[in-house]
Amino acid sequence: MRVGIIGANGYSGIELIRLLHEHPHVTLNLIVSHSTSGTPITELYPHLQAIYEEQLETLDTDKMASQVDLVFFATPARVSKDWLPAFAEKGIQCIDLSGDFRLKDPDVYQQWYKAEHTNPAYLQEVTYGLADVYPEKVRRAHVIANPGCYATAALLGLIPLVEKKLISPESIIIDGKSGTSGAGRKPSLTTLFGEVNENVKAYKLGKHQHIPEMEQVLTEVSEEPIQVTFSTHLIPMTRGIMCTIYADLQEAYSAKDVIHTFESYYDSSPFVRVRPEGTWPSTKEVYGSNYCDLGVTVDERTGKVTIVCVIDNVVKGASGQAVQNMNLLNGWDVDAGLRHSPVYP
Amino acid sequence: MRVGIIGANGYSGIELIRLLHEHPHVTLNLIVSHSTSGTPITELYPHLQAIYEEQLETLDTDKMASQVDLVFFATPARVSKDWLPAFAEKGIQCIDLSGDFRLKDPDVYQQWYKAEHTNPAYLQEVTYGLADVYPEKVRRAHVIANPGCYATAALLGLIPLVEKKLISPESIIIDGKSGTSGAGRKPSLTTLFGEVNENVKAYKLGKHQHIPEMEQVLTEVSEEPIQVTFSTHLIPMTRGIMCTIYADLQEAYSAKDVIHTFESYYDSSPFVRVRPEGTWPSTKEVYGSNYCDLGVTVDERTGKVTIVCVIDNVVKGASGQAVQNMNLLNGWDVDAGLRHSPVYP
Amino acid sequence: MRVGIIGANGYSGIELIRLLHEHPHVTLNLIVSHSTSGTPITELYPHLQAIYEEQLETLDTDKMASQVDLVFFATPARVSKDWLPAFAEKGIQCIDLSGDFRLKDPDVYQQWYKAEHTNPAYLQEVTYGLADVYPEKVRRAHVIANPGCYATAALLGLIPLVEKKLISPESIIIDGKSGTSGAGRKPSLTTLFGEVNENVKAYKLGKHQHIPEMEQVLTEVSEEPIQVTFSTHLIPMTRGIMCTIYADLQEAYSAKDVIHTFESYYDSSPFVRVRPEGTWPSTKEVYGSNYCDLGVTVDERTGKVTIVCVIDNVVKGASGQAVQNMNLLNGWDVDAGLRHSPVYP
Amino acid sequence: MRVGIIGANGYSGIELIRLLHEHPHVTLNLIVSHSTSGTPITELYPHLQAIYEEQLETLDTDKMASQVDLVFFATPARVSKDWLPAFAEKGIQCIDLSGDFRLKDPDVYQQWYKAEHTNPAYLQEVTYGLADVYPEKVRRAHVIANPGCYATAALLGLIPLVEKKLISPESIIIDGKSGTSGAGRKPSLTTLFGEVNENVKAYKLGKHQHIPEMEQVLTEVSEEPIQVTFSTHLIPMTRGIMCTIYADLQEAYSAKDVIHTFESYYDSSPFVRVRPEGTWPSTKEVYGSNYCDLGVTVDERTGKVTIVCVIDNVVKGASGQAVQNMNLLNGWDVDAGLRHSPVYP
Incomplete structure (x- = not known):
């Protein structure tokens, strides 16, 4: 399965890279960043040398849709609300790590996120991916709002x-x-x-x-x-x-x-x-x-x-739960690619 | 005024040394430690080089009583209860930074400190030195239980x-x-x-x-x-x-x-x-x-x-409040020796 | 392949547990600790709950030899020198993470480790496992001194x-x-x-x-x-x-x-x-x-x-290099069980 | 003595405020910041509440010259070179914590600081204030380049x-x-x-x-x-x-x-x-x-x-040495306002 990350240059983005790199069922095909496109990810994160050395790309919805089956939005607040529906409508699985689709009521969104929601109707389409509580809902979903x-x-x-x-x-x-x-x-x-x-x-x-x-x-x-x-x-x-x-x-x-x-x-x-x-x-x-x-x-x-x-x-508060949701969405073992022991001390 | 510290080799003890060193009205005459007596304090704490280089002494109640007018107990729990009354009875001002004389009820002491109180009658003699709330009580006191x-x-x-x-x-x-x-x-x-x-x-x-x-x-x-x-x-x-x-x-x-x-x-x-x-x-x-x-x-x-x-x-949670209590006990400015600005960053 | 860890309750020991848990070719059969035998490892390290919950055992050379094919010594200095040869002589692969067998000259050992070496003859038998420099030597070895x-x-x-x-x-x-x-x-x-x-x-x-x-x-x-x-x-x-x-x-x-x-x-x-x-x-x-x-x-x-x-x-300075040496000793991929990306940030 | 700080909103600036606040011979009359003028310093640094609550001012050379006898430049690199001479020429003592006047050779300055020096002739006028090595030179000086x-x-x-x-x-x-x-x-x-x-x-x-x-x-x-x-x-x-x-x-x-x-x-x-x-x-x-x-x-x-x-x-690497230089310049005790014990732990 081919996956992509939008907002790959932030901490959740690179944690996704770490987890996906060791995941048995996926290939990371595309990493996107608005602010740092054109830069090899290793220039921003030298720890990825010899692990994942691709260049960050600009966001091109059509091109991306042809290259990936699932997209993670690891974007700041107030970004995915404008972009996610286009991907979902093309049949791409979407997992949004930001807060843009978590609240069902657009007025509540506006009150707490200080911005009007540009796709309010879409809020009802999205499944809240608290994966350990709602595994069945997530299995039947297509678009996931990953919890805060x-x-x-x-x-x-x-x-x-x-x-x-x-x-x-x-x-x-x-x-x-x-x-x-x-x-x-x-x-x-x-x-x-x-x-x-x-x-x-x-x-x-x-x-x-x-x-x-x-x-x-x-x-x-x-x-x-x-x-x-x-x-x-x-x-x-x-x-x-x-x-x-x-x-x-x-x-x-x-x-x-x-x-x-x-x-x-x-x-x-x-x-x-x-x-x-x-x-x-x-x-x-x-x-x-x-x-x-x-x-x-x-x-x-x-x-x-x-x-x-x-x-x-x-991990559990962002990229790990996102991968867990991806596993559920696709009927894989819930812990595929997530069997890391805690690093102690 | 001549002061001494019992338990001078712990963190509260050396913080007292720092504060007393810059205090306008006192001389630190004696530092005592049961476990490290005979050692120069600079061997345990090299940061005191050229500031205060005395040797830690054993506890000798009589000798100490003749050398100091006020004694700070910076001892672990369950120590001062056995020693403090002897000093107080000799007319030495006592400020106890440990928990031994804070509780009025010896049964409650026993329940929470897991030891019998050896001077239960004395609990009523002691003033709880929450200096910013009870300055008047402290001014009239002789023996202070410094709060936790x-x-x-x-x-x-x-x-x-x-x-x-x-x-x-x-x-x-x-x-x-x-x-x-x-x-x-x-x-x-x-x-x-x-x-x-x-x-x-x-x-x-x-x-x-x-x-x-x-x-x-x-x-x-x-x-x-x-x-x-x-x-x-x-x-x-x-x-x-x-x-x-x-x-x-x-x-x-x-x-x-x-x-x-x-x-x-x-x-x-x-x-x-x-x-x-x-x-x-x-x-x-x-x-x-x-x-x-x-x-x-x-x-x-x-x-x-x-x-x-x-x-x-x-400071405020131990040695600083103890100095504040000393100031009140002796009718000095409440902030004598305590006008340090916070160290930031 | 069955492996054991002696000194499993230290930081190198539990890092071995983390790495071996995800290793494709081994089973961790036995964990030994002199000072904490009888204790479940999760009592000392709750992060291992649901991952590895065995009890620490006492060191019994014969019993251990029958249960494992390879033993890691994650012991403090001056321990393995007395115990390792017995295992090696029984044909058990040994990887010593301590410094006891790194130096070829027993006099130099005595000078720097402040103890007489009890198995000086054995020093020549042991291969210094600097795995990225000497992979060939390690492949032919049986007992490894893992570098400091x-x-x-x-x-x-x-x-x-x-x-x-x-x-x-x-x-x-x-x-x-x-x-x-x-x-x-x-x-x-x-x-x-x-x-x-x-x-x-x-x-x-x-x-x-x-x-x-x-x-x-x-x-x-x-x-x-x-x-x-x-x-x-x-x-x-x-x-x-x-x-x-x-x-x-x-x-x-x-x-x-x-x-x-x-x-x-x-x-x-x-x-x-x-x-x-x-x-x-x-x-x-x-x-x-x-x-x-x-x-x-x-x-x-x-x-x-x-x-x-x-x-x-x-990892590279202790348990990771030890696993790398184990991989070389047994002809496995050198990075088997060691493909973790760095955790960043 | 009346002193002022230019660049008071940085870490060296507020450390000067801490040290000067407890100094026996000076009054801090003026704090200046280009980027945050008009803001009370406590808004940027709440730890100064009740200690020093003045507002940061814009830099006005004439006004400042009438209000202070000594000025500290706690400015970033490449600022004081343009401003310091004007103060010095008005007879104001100047202590520059930045690197602008430390090097005698303007070409070397340009090479390492990536900017042309705008007052190269002035470089010879300035005394390098390594206070523990050159106390006599500093005593005779008027303008000090505080070491890095x-x-x-x-x-x-x-x-x-x-x-x-x-x-x-x-x-x-x-x-x-x-x-x-x-x-x-x-x-x-x-x-x-x-x-x-x-x-x-x-x-x-x-x-x-x-x-x-x-x-x-x-x-x-x-x-x-x-x-x-x-x-x-x-x-x-x-x-x-x-x-x-x-x-x-x-x-x-x-x-x-x-x-x-x-x-x-x-x-x-x-x-x-x-x-x-x-x-x-x-x-x-x-x-x-x-x-x-x-x-x-x-x-x-x-x-x-x-x-x-x-x-x-x-302290010694910036504001403390600057105060030490001020003490020397004015013939005060070299440790006036600088007798703080280290804060340990």
Whole structure:
């Protein structure tokens, strides 16, 4: 199967190159970048020397359609909304790593992404690719909106408890902690080494664009409107997201009950691992891999549950889940090309 | 004034040396360490060359009492409880940076510190030195229990709101994030570079020994029993603590209201700074200094307030606050020897 | 093929587990650890959950010999010298990642490793497994001394120039820079996060035990005695070694000449990559992979050449090269199980 | 005394604010920035809240001349050459932290700084302010070119040995390692956290603009032309420079001899500290302070000496040395406002 990447010069783009390079069923046929077309990818990323040395191309929809069967959009926000439908209509499978097709309501999109959606009708066509929760939906899909990194971590830690009514929906608080790679490779003051190192910084409190995405999914799962309190923190590391999630338990469930709920729910997913009681995962334990690890504490004094959820934001939070979605779309083993162990230490 | 440090070979100990070295009113007369006595401090800490080159001594209560007017205990947990009263009874001012005299109830001490308190009667004699909240109490005190690092950050962000009844007492959640220096200089797997770097790790969820300390103070302030949900996370940096605090607002207060409450409350404290609306502090902004910086968000949709509170755990969370307490005890300017700007970047 | 690891609970040990897990021709049958036998490896390394969950065993030579065809020694210095010959004599292939069998002269071993060698006769039996330089020797071998991490980086950057007589042998200076993982997982003051972070530290100047190993190989290659000046620096990162090598050119060679020499020399090695003129590799560009990347500068003013050489110390500098040696020993593709792209960023 | 800073919004600028804020003899009257004039400095640097909250101003030579007695240029390369003479001619003391007036020969300036010097005649008027070596020259000066960060570290480690003829002038190799703050606060790909973290990167090998500065001084000291081999490496930390210097000894000097040479040479400088034999400084040991620490090894086998030299590049390598020069210029204690202990850990 021939695949292409649009936006191949960003961090998600090159992570796709890494994962696809070792994938048994695909050939990477084309890499596209608007801003750096004409440049060999190795000039931007010397680590690809002897691995993948092609040149970045300009985006030519017709030409690309003739060269690939599936296209990944690893583009910044507000790009794929203008380009994806053309590919999908030509019968090309599309997996969009950006946020442009995640929200069903174009007004909500406009409110959080600060741009009008240019293909609002298309929003209903797209399947939200939270691959460990909706494998069947993804198998039947053609176009996938790959979930946001924070949303992936938070939703995998919340959906089983919301669906099984273990927690009180109005009590959900998500404290997100992320490395800087999620912000991409574009130079900015916020992600300069001198500003990030030896520092923890809270940002976008209550304003992060993954909030409506989480709320849309949780509302659907719980069948009643859910609003979450969500804070994001930049911490001095490159890869990794941890969401520490707090909620009121509906009844006096024990940590064992909650762990059991998670284990049952993710029984058939090879990528979600639940830690034994009394231990919690750290982000390094999933580094470079497609795992999502969960740990649980119940405070019997206060009746609150705390869930610790970690992913590698570049893999499970972006390119790895995209490959997982590609596998599902095409009926391959869900973990084809994704069997990497975490790199530790 | 002649001062001494017991436990001078740990990180709090050498931070005291740094601060006292530049203090206008004191002479550091004696440094004590059980495990490294006989060693010049510069052998353990070459950065002190030409600054302070004395030898660490063994602990001899009588000798020490004749050489110092004030003693800092920068000892690990479960040490000062056996030694401090002897100094206090000789009329020596004592400031204990460990947790041994913070809790009023010896049973609670035993439960959280896993040791019987050997001087339980003395617990009532000691003043809890949260210097920016209780300057008057400290001025009249003789023996000070210096607050814990997490407790300092959390309490400075909570007390005004609890006292003024802005938040619902049973809703308090504190998400703590700390650098590794709080764990001290003793080699351990948990604080090895290879384990901490590129990693965020949740630990002691619901079990941290600063929980009873926070609850004791908040209960006193609110005049009703308060229990908090408290999580701690180790992040890849050396200095700094951030507490992100979540609570339900009692009424529809705005961020401005909450900010105003903080500003009024800390009006006379030179060390607490409140950020303008829409901005939040980062730990680097207090690095190496005795400041505590606060930022606020109100989510009108959910009726919750989020408070971001940062300190340098080694300064305001330990040695800096200890010097501030010394200043108050002796009627000096509260910021004598503590006017360092944060070191940035 | 059945393999075992002795010393599986260290960083090299678990890196072997990662690499062997994805290797097409082997089964990991047994993991041994003296200090942690009886413990499931996942208790020490939760990232292995669902990947490899066996228990660490005690070392029983006979039992082990019946269960494995090849054994990796990932043990600390001064262990394998006592145990390896017993395995080798039973016909088990042995690959020793420690320094115990690298030096041919037992007196030199004693001088640098501060211990008498207990199997000095055996030193001559063992092949020094610098896999990209001596693939043929390794193919014919049975017992391999896997090179040291610094030695691998320095030798791959020096051997072609020494062998081809481009540089003056008495002028060689090697400035080594390493992350902390090379020091292992044993808690120690030197590798505590608080001591390493925001710090560069020179250590063991002129005393590092990889010096005699480098000199032994270079002397053999050049056919005249070579002594090197070697400095080591600990830098705040987990993985990666850079050696910046300085030498006087024998004639007015250009950077192109030197680059061409490297390219010819490593023509048949898939793991050594030479950068184009005017660019130099960084350690991140080989992170998690078995590559060794080289860059060159010639200063025409001073007649000196500078070679920048980077490896991932845990892969090419230890476990990756060990697997490469296993592949050669058994006539498999040299890169079987080693085709990982570097993880970037 | 009234002082002003031009380029106050960069890292050297705000470090000057930190140091001047605690200086006993000066008032900071004016901060200037071309690119951010009109902005309160606290908007760019919230850590200055309650410490220094003035607004950045545009550069108006006449107005500024009436408001200040001394001006620091903390500007990027190629700015002060156009502006400094106007201030100097009005009798304002000038201390230039940029490289514009360090080189005596305008052709050399043009070659390394890629710009024509617009005030070449003025180059002879300016005193090179290597404060620990030339205190007397600085005391008699009016305009100071503050040395480069790498040049400061390398020269303090070389001058005594070159002047006393202990080392062979053509053998000097300097391996420089720096944190990222030296590259300033301007967003760039090279200093993004994701590119610097877990990475060591060699850059500008043989091309760094501090090379001619070192050679100019060493040539003057040795009274014969000296050329050095100089490599620079970016390492994952914010502050700190280490230069590891290699040279051939002229005779069989011991480490003790070399240490003694350093100690005698810097006898009257409070800021240069020489480590005992067998130990070497690390950058953290000077963090936030104006110290320069030196360590020495002699390899008797090869006849080479290795000198390890560390500074905080933002203090001794920039703003601290600038304040030291100000102290000398005005006859104050050389360490006025500079008695900070290193911040450790």
